[in-house]
Amino acid sequence: MPEGHTLHRLAAYFAKHHGGSRLRVSSPQGRFADGARRIDGRTLLDAEAHGKHLFLGFDSGDWLRVHLGLYGAWTFGDADGERYLGAPRARNGRQGELKRDSAGFVVAPPPTGAVRVRLVTASGWADLRGPSACEVISDEGKQAVQARLGPDPLRPDADPERAWQMISRSRTAVAALLMRQDVIAGIGNIYRAECLFRAGIDPYRAGRDLTRAEWEGLWDDIGSLLEDGVRVGRIVTTRPEHRPDPGVFPVPRSDSFYVCYRTGDPCRVCASPISQADLAGRTLYWCPGCQRH
């Protein structure tokens, strides 16, 4: 899935393009028919992300909570054409002339595939496919969800001390802790592997064996990697000096990571073959040469 940076991009997109707009909401697939009815015709007031959750707030006081899960994705269309945000499986689509109905809403193309939610405004439309969660909740419901989430480095209200309290008391491997959304929100399989590499930390070290300085370094690096992700639109964790063509942009996909998906390939820093192992059901990647402490 899309890791935290994608959700923050989505929130920014909704705020910029549809904030303050009245929404026509439907569920072409039908699985969200009841929820769509509850927010159809409302005005979008807020859009925010916390970890991998997206919250869209309406003038009724309701929130639409969306979690993309492993393969959820949004498709957007407006006068500039179509594009995708979410699971990495799409490219930009065609451009077309926008038509509007008598109420001023854009007439979106017939939905293709399993569109759980379609949002339409006067300027464009958004289709959601394959989310693991999509529900209308109250403000209390939203707070309850957020209470179970750890600090999100991309949010101004993030308190790294909360994460440190859990990490520094846990015997669990730091690589597993970083994936727990109640410890730190927004990290996925790529960021966890890459930030541990960049810090030179052995992924199997117990959380309580980390020093405070190591944690502070990790937190800062995760924050800047996530910010890069929001800005660039995808995850790139390699420093220019570790890429074959330091001056080439955009960075080729094959040069974006230090360890992820590079099992057996030589480490970009020390040339040791990259290792892979299963950890709590997810594939962990690391460099046995660089990550020894």
Added chain:
DNA sequence: AATTTATGTCAAT
């Protein structure tokens, strides 16, 4: 045409 894969999470065991 069928199978595999993906940046995830939860309930059940």
Added chain:
DNA sequence: TTGACCTAAATTT
């Protein structure tokens, strides 16, 4: 720890 969830693109047959 395992399977279920449930979607579309990529890969294999």
